[in-house]
Amino acid sequence: MGVMGASTLSLVLGGLGVLLLYRMLLRLGTSARVQDAVVVITGASSGLGKECARIFHAAGARLVLCGRDTGRLQEVAQELTQLTTSSSQGKTYTPSTVTFDLAKAETVDRAAGEILQCYGQVDILINNAGISYRGNILDTDLSVQRAVMDTNYFGPIALTQALLPSMVRRRSGHIVVISSIQGKIAIPYRSAYAASKHATQAYFDCLRAEVEHYGIGVTVVSPGYIQTNLSLNAVTGDGSKYGVLDKTTAMGRDPRDVAKAVLEAVRHRSKDIILAGPLPALAVYLRNLWPALFFKVMSLRARKEQRPQND
Numbered sequence: 001m002g003v004m005g006a007s008t009l010s011l012v013l014g015g016l017g018v019l020l021l022y023r024m025l026l027r028l029g030t031s032a033r034v035q036d037a038v039v040v041i042t043g044a045s046s047g048l049g050k051e052c053a054r055i056f057h058a059a060g061a062r063l064v065l066c067g068r069d070t071g072r073l074q075e076v077a078q079e080l081t082q083l084t085t086s087s088s089q090g091k092t093y094t095p096s097t098v099t100f101d102l103a104k105a106e107t108v109d110r111a112a113g114e115i116l117q118c119y120g121q122v123d124i125l126i127n128n129a130g131i132s133y134r135g136n137i138l139d140t141d142l143s144v145q146r147a148v149m150d151t152n153y154f155g156p157i158a159l160t161q162a163l164l165p166s167m168v169r170r171r172s173g174h175i176v177v178i179s180s181i182q183g184k185i186a187i188p189y190r191s192a193y194a195a196s197k198h199a200t201q202a203y204f205d206c207l208r209a210e211v212e213h214y215g216i217g218v219t220v221v222s223p224g225y226i227q228t229n230l231s232l233n234a235v236t237g238d239g240s241k242y243g244v245l246d247k248t249t250a251m252g253r254d255p256r257d258v259a260k261a262v263l264e265a266v267r268h269r270s271k272d273i274i275l276a277g278p279l280p281a282l283a284v285y286l287r288n289l290w291p292a293l294f295f296k297v298m299s300l301r302a303r304k305e306q307r308p309q310n311d
């Protein structure tokens with residue numbers, strides 16, 4: 001390598017080093033505190049929400065756990081209360097609970113009031129609750145499309161909008177939404193679910209831009225499959241419960257690892273993160289860069305799976 005080549009290489013490496021250092025410093029500077037923060041988690045009774053509750057509790061957050069079933073929420077709260085410590089370093093708190101159904105718009109405003117009463121403020125809202133769906137469009141009642149949209153989209157945005165003014169007043173806050181890889185790509189036999197997650201992505205992208213200047217951050221998290229009860233609880237085209245633990249779900253990521261990634265995303269105020277393996281990540285790029293190929297692969301997949309079953 002000539003003298004010119006060597007000096008160009010060292011310039012490039014030096015530049016990269018400076019850039020990396022800058023990014024590290026930026027991250028350190030913007031690292032958000034979770035200790036003592038008031039963190040609201042929807043869908044905290046099971047799966048990813050429960051793991052988020054465990055990890056944010058351990059990090060010293062003052063939790064408000066939300067769900068439809070008071071008994072199950074109180075079980076989680078009790079479990080965490082037993083782990084509550086009071087040493088000045090790493091102090092943890094007994095969680096509060098608020099019971100409401102996200103799909104019932106009229107209950108969300110009341111619930112937001114109750115949530116605010118717990119600690120007088122909300123620092124971090126984690127919109128995690130959701131349901132999935134299995135079915136083909138031809139055999140799916142419109143009421144089912146609406147019901148999934150109510151739980152996964154209108155519920156979370158109603159709660160967000162009810163809590164947002166208090167964050168704007170304080171010029172601070174962080175809103176997280178658990179979307180899905182299916183908020184970025186649509187796969188066959190998931191119309192209601194994928195549509196609700198695409199809508200979620202769009203709404204929270206708009207929100208991020210609109211509230212950044214108030215000091216409010218927005219993180220959209222898009223996980224691939226996670227080992228939870230999501231498929232068991234999914235609804236089908238006629239509104240009945242699917243009730244099957246799909247192989248894809250059973251073999252998904254450990255929800256504790258996903259919860260850890262959510263905590264890190266909050267600490268670093270990440271804007272948009274994908275938590276999935278290389279194939280779904282590739283599919284997201286393909287959808288944008290070579291849509292014709294992506295659509296072909298999806299239509300082959302639809303034909304192969306003709307009848308939605310335990311995939």
Ligand SMILES: NC(=O)C1=CN([C@@H]2O[C@H](COP(=O)(O)OP(=O)(O)OC[C@H]3O[C@@H](n4cnc5c(N)ncnc54)[C@H](OP(=O)(O)O)[C@@H]3O)[C@@H](O)[C@H]2O)C=CC1
Pocket residue numbers: 042043044045046047048049066067068069072100101102103104128129130131132151178179180181222223224225226227228229230231233249252
């Ligand atoms: N598991 C997976 O493979 C993936 C999951 N996700 C997303 O992760 C999030 C959490 O799901 P996960 O933990 O997997 O599934 P679970 O079925 O284990 O948990 C869903 C949670 O949502 C709550 N919930 C459901 N409907 C309502 C409602 N109408 N009102 C209030 N709460 C409700 C449930 O609480 P309760 O029934 O007690 O009210 C439950 O705590 C969802 O948004 C899902 O889309 C994203 C990608 C992959």
Ligand SMILES: CCCCCCCCCCCCCCCC(=O)OCC(=O)COP(=O)(O)O
Pocket residue numbers: 132133180181182187190193223224225226230231234246248249276279280282283286297
């Ligand atoms: C020539 C190169 C071809 C490359 C083709 C790549 C296409 C691969 C398709 C991959 C599809 C991945 C789907 C992932 C879906 C997913 O992870 O969803 C997460 C969920 O929300 C799960 O919910 P569900 O109710 O569906 O279990």
